[in-house]
Amino acid sequence: MALPEKILIVGTPNVGKSVIFNALTGRYATVSNYPGTTVDVFRGPCKICGNAYEIIDTPGMYSLVPVTEEERVSRTILLKEKARVVIHVIDGKNLERMLPFTLQLIDAGLPVVLVLNIMDEAERLDIKIDAAKLSKELGLPVILAAGALNRGIKELKDAIDSYEPSKASTFPLDSRIEKFVSDNTGLLKKNYGVAERLMLLWLLQEDPEVTALVKAKEPAVFKKLAAARKTLSGKYKDHMSYALALLRQKRATIISGKCELSPEKPRLLAEEALSRLTMHPFFGLVILVLVLLVVYLVVGVFGSKICVDYIENNIFGVYIIPPITRFVEAVFPWVAVQDLLVHDYGIFSLGIRYSFAIILPIVSLFFFMFAIIEDSGYLPRLAMLIDKIFKMMGLSGRAVIPMVLGLGCDTMATIVTRTLPSLRERVIATFLLALAIPCSAQLGLIMGLLSANIMMFLVWFGAIFLIFMVVGWLSAKILPGEAPVFFIEVPPLRFPKVKNLVIKTYTRLEWYLKEVIPMFILVSLLIWAGRLTGLFQLAMKALNYPVKWIGLPEKTSEAFLYGFFRRDYGAAGLRDMAGSLTHNQLVVALVTITLFLPCVAQFIVMVKERGIKTGLYISALVLVIAFASGYALNELLNILRITL
Amino acid sequence: MISEKAEEILEALWIQTVENKEKTADLSSLCASDSDEALKELLDKKLIKQGKNGFRLAGDGEAAARDVVRRHRLAERMLTDVLNIQDASVHESACKFEHVLHKGVDEAICTMLGHPKTCPHGTPIPPGKCCLKKAKVGDVRVVGALAELRAGEKGKIAYIQASSRENLNKMMAMGVLPGNTIQLLQNFPSYLFKVGNSQFAVDALIAREIFVRIEQ
Numbered sequence: 010m011a012l013p014e015k016i017l018i019v020g021t022p023n024v025g026k027s028v029i030f031n032a033l034t035g036r037y038a039t040v041s042n043y044p045g046t047t048v049d050v051f052r053g054p055c056k057i058c059g060n061a062y063e064i065i066d067t068p069g070m071y072s073l074v075p076v077t078e079e080e081r082v083s084r085t086i087l088l089k090e091k092a093r094v095v096i097h098v099i100d101g102k103n104l105e106r107m108l109p110f111t112l113q114l115i116d117a118g119l120p121v122v123l124v125l126n127i128m129d130e131a132e133r134l135d136i137k138i139d140a141a142k143l144s145k146e147l148g149l150p151v152i153l154a155a156g157a158l159n160r161g162i163k164e165l166k167d168a169i170d171s172y173e174p175s176k177a178s179t180f181p182l183d184s185r186i187e188k189f190v191s192d193n194t195g196l197l198k199k200n201y202g203v204a205e206r207l208m209l210l211w212l213l214q215e216d217p218e219v220t221a222l223v224k225a226k227e228p229a230v231f232k233k234l235a236a237a238r239k240t241l242s243g244k245y246k247d248h249m250s251y252a253l254a255l256l257r258q259k260r261a262t263i264i265s266g267k268c269e270l271s272p273e274k275p276r277l278l279a280e281e282a283l284s285r286l287t288m289h290p291f292f293g294l295v296i297l298v299l300v301l302l303v304v305y306l307v308v309g310v311f312g313s314k315i316c317v318d319y320i321e322n323n324i325f326g327v328y329i330i331p332p333i334t335r336f337v338e339a340v341f342p343w344v345a346v347q348d349l350l351v352h353d354y355g356i357f358s359l360g361i362r363y364s365f366a367i368i369l370p371i372v373s374l375f376f377f378m379f380a381i382i383e384d385s386g387y388l389p390r391l392a393m394l395i396d397k398i399f400k401m402m403g404l405s406g407r408a409v410i411p412m413v414l415g416l417g418c419d420t421m422a423t424i425v426t427r428t429l430p431s432l433r434e435r436v437i438a439t440f441l442l443a444l445a446i447p448c449s450a451q452l453g454l455i456m457g458l459l460s461a462n463i464m465m466f467l468v469w470f471g472a473i474f475l476i477f478m479v480v481g482w483l484s485a486k487i488l489p490g491e492a493p494v495f496f497i498e499v500p501p502l503r504f505p506k507v508k509n510l511v512i513k514t515y516t517r518l519e520w521y522l523k524e525v526i527p528m529f530i531l532v533s534l535l536i537w538a539g540r541l542t543g544l545f546q547l548a549m550k551a552l553n554y555p556v557k558w559i560g561l562p563e564k565t566s567e568a569f570l571y572g573f574f575r576r577d578y579g580a581a582g583l584r585d586m587a588g589s590l591t592h593n594q595l596v597v598a599l600v601t602i603t604l605f606l607p608c609v610a611q612f613i614v615m616v617k618e619r620g621i622k623t624g625l626y627i628s629a630l631v632l633v634i635a636f637a638s639g640y641a642l643n644e645l646l647n648i649l650r651i652t653l
Numbered sequence: 654m655i656s657e658k659a660e661e662i663l664e665a666l667w668i669q670t671v672e673n674k675e676k677t678a679d680l681s682s683l684c685a686s687d688s689d690e691a692l693k694e695l696l697d698k699k700l701i702k703q704g705k706n707g708f709r710l711a712g713d714g715e716a717a718a719r720d721v722v723r724r725h726r727l728a729e730r731m732l733t734d735v736l737n738i739q740d741a742s743v744h745e746s747a748c749k750f751e752h753v754l755h756k757g758v759d760e761a762i763c764t765m766l767g768h769p770k771t772c773p774h775g776t777p778i779p780p781g782k783c784c785l786k787k788a789k790v791g792d793v794r795v796v797g798a799l800a801e802l803r804a805g806e807k808g809k810i811a812y813i814q815a816s817s818r819e820n821l822n823k824m825m826a827m828g829v830l831p832g833n834t835i836q837l838l839q840n841f842p843s844y845l846f847k848v849g850n851s852q853f854a855v856d857a858l859i860a861r862e863i864f865v866r867i868e869q
Contacts, residue, residue, distance in 0.1 A: 071826035076819070102850040106828035134850065246775055248818065254825045258833075275850070288854075290841050393843045393854035406843065406854070430819070495843065495856035496823050 013061040015090050020098035022069030025126045028156035030066035042386035044498050045428035058170040073113045088202040095119045101131035108261035118204030122150045129155040136271045143268040182256045189241050196230050214250040280502045287390045312374040313457025325366040333357050354536045360529030363581045371453030376514045379417045384505035389497050396495045403485025405495035408438050415446035420611045433490035443607045444631050445477035450577035465653050472600045532574045559639035575608035592653035601639035657752045658691035660721045667718035723779045725751040726772035733773045734796045767797035800860035807836035808867040827853050
């Protein structure tokens with residue numbers, strides 16, 4: 010059986026590529042309103058007019074000359090996969106700015122179908138586009154669409170089905186460059202997956218990857234081309250990639266001028282006023298505090314206090330755990346087996362109770378709140394507000410996105426650090442995520458535990474914030490490298506679609522539970538085996554030292570032991586014994602567990618993204634900083650005679 | 654005041670010895686016959702010295718020469734950015750202009766052009782005192798770095814002065830290219846601007862590298 014033909018979706022960040030992917034495949038790739046939501050390649054099957062295809066969604070890229078890691082991934086896919094059709098998705102209201110990328114795809118000789126997406130917004134701005142004319146100008150099919158409203162999807166499917174591979178004619182750049190191309194056409198003998206024209210243009214721009222590839226494959230030809238390139242680029246005062254960008258932009262302006270009609274005076278939309286308010290130096294902060302307050306009320310008070318207390322005490326404590334315990338005790342006479350399933354550390358009484366009664370309600374609410382923030386377009390605005398502060402930590406405002414996502418799930422956020430432009434930023438961000446960003450489950454529990462006493466909450470928050478800043482500042486001092494440069498696209502504020510919120514929350518919960526439940530069962534199993542062999546007691550003894558050192562009673566060692574598997578289990582463990590701790594002890598314990606080692610899953614991702622060495626260094630540092638901070642806080646509270 | 658010819662000699666000497674770090678200066682490009690008088694003038698004023706291998710700048714000569722170079726390159730910038738002259742005549746016209754931009758005129762022009770750092774050919778413009786001062790209300794500005802614009806001001810992008818390839822790539826990604834219309838919306842805590850129908854937030858590093866011909 011022949012493999013299904015491939016269809017690639019490419020385009021600039023935040024133009025709705027994943028929306029188109031979802032509409033074609035019926036699957037779900039995460040959709041949000043900020044650039045860089047998709048950091049991996051997504052594949053899904055699709056049937057169009059009876060023919061099977063494989064649709065491939067790629068991370069956004071600004072041009073065919075990659076700058077960041079995800080852009081490189083996208084280009085590699087574009088070159089490797091022999092696609093039947095390449096769907097280039099662009100934002101309908103930014104035709105002029107995004108057409109140069111289409112011109113590059115034409116230069117590459119790829120079978121392009123152009124989709125002008127988000128046309129609903131373009132229409133609200135009174136922008137009219139003559140698709141037929143544009144199609145004629147470019148020599149390729151053009152579809153007007155609004156993926157989120159399911160507009161244009163049928164037309165796109167028809168265009169894919171009826172696509173006739175023909176060569177769209179390329180647009181001339183300038184006479185000197187065209188001469189370089191025509192003079193050297195036919196020299197490259199190997200197949201590189203794109204038209205020779207684009208290969209020559211890439212060499213002209215000194216694209217490092219392409220240069221190395223040609224140099225390795227055809228050294229003799231390369232030498233000749235390099236000489237020709239040198240002669241030509243000597244005639245331009247700017248770098249060739251800039252010269253090419255200017256020429257393509259000029260062409261794009263001409264084409265869009267013929268096909269687009271936009272009002273002289275751009276219409277001001279009402280949401281623009283709100284958008285500006287979110288970025289205002291003063292009102293922006295007010296809005297930030299309001300957003301945090303709402304999240305706190307929903308997750309910390311409603312979720313962690315009200316919902317969890319009810320589910321744990323009135324449902325699990327009455328209808329679930331006691332009957333299971335009775336059942337297990339009746340069926341299995343052996344204490345060892347009973348301990349595995351129920352009692353203090355059993356799979357049901359510890360694992361299932363923690364996951365479903367405590368963590369699930371908190372995480373669900375958190376993910377839902379997060380989905381609203383992501384889909385509204387608030388994150389890039391926050392990045393704009395906070396860039397100056399993040400610069401102190403060697404990060405740019407862009408790093409706000411993984412940091413805030415870390416408050417949802419640090420593991421996902423560690424993957425998202427890929428969108429940061431330099432390795433230095435990626436390492437600092439990974440480190441801070443592992444240290445000072447509590448994930449939703451943990452944060453929800455902590456907010457619940459501290460909600461009774463505002464002073465406790467402030468001390469906890471102040472300590473974590475201070476450590477975040479100080480450690481970030483120190484890492485920036487210690488790690489070599491250039492200061493980051495900040496730029497981010499600020500998309501329009503959009504009203505989140507309920508359907509997308511629900512699907513996104515559900516998808517993430519599914520992912521989360523798949524990861525959490527086996528881990529809980531594993532923890533219960535390990536503790537059970539540890540207790541049988543005496544290793545558990547030994548580990549507790551070892552942990553007693555640092556725990557006593559930071560002024561906590563011995564039994565809290567147990568919570569820290571859980572913390573080795575997941576920080577939120579540690580927090581859940583503390584929740585179980587909160588009644589017997591003084592307020593000071595509780596705050597010290599919570600600060601330490603917040604800073605504690607990330608969960609096993611995050612460790613694995615950290616190693617995968619940053620390498621085993623960095624992963625181990627970060628973990629060791631985190632452990633030391635966590636206990637040192639606990640110790641310092643405890644001493645400080647004692648010296649100042651503060652009783653919370 | 655020194656003669657125009659003398660200024661041209663200073664300019665050539667400065668470019669060759671200070672900027673290109675050559676040991677001696679070759680003045681053959683200047684017409685020898687009528688430069689004798691100017692050379693004598695410079696020697697008399699102790700602005701240059703004659704050594705074994707030729708002439709070199711001396712005493713106040715270096716500062717004076719740097720000043721001529723600065724005026725020449727500012728003049729080139731003005732011709733391209735304000736008067737929109739693009740061809741080879743820019744250099745020749747600038748050769749005339751440089752002699753009239755004395756005593757504060759150069760500072761006014763430098764301010765009007767947004768304190769450019771390079772001439773249109775990419776060679777650096779030696780900074781003047783005005784480049785260090787804060788912008789004043791009432792300054793006449795025709796071209797300015799995005800970072801110096803007031804919120805709400807807009808214009809066409811005149812040129813990009815990227816300090817690195819990475820930054821240039823970022824500008825190209827945003828569609829920040831000469832000729833495109835740009836509007837500064839906000840300048841604190843970050844710079845927020847609009848190009849086409851998109852908005853971008855950037856830091857001062859980037860905002861200082863985009864030069865805009867301000868629409869009044």
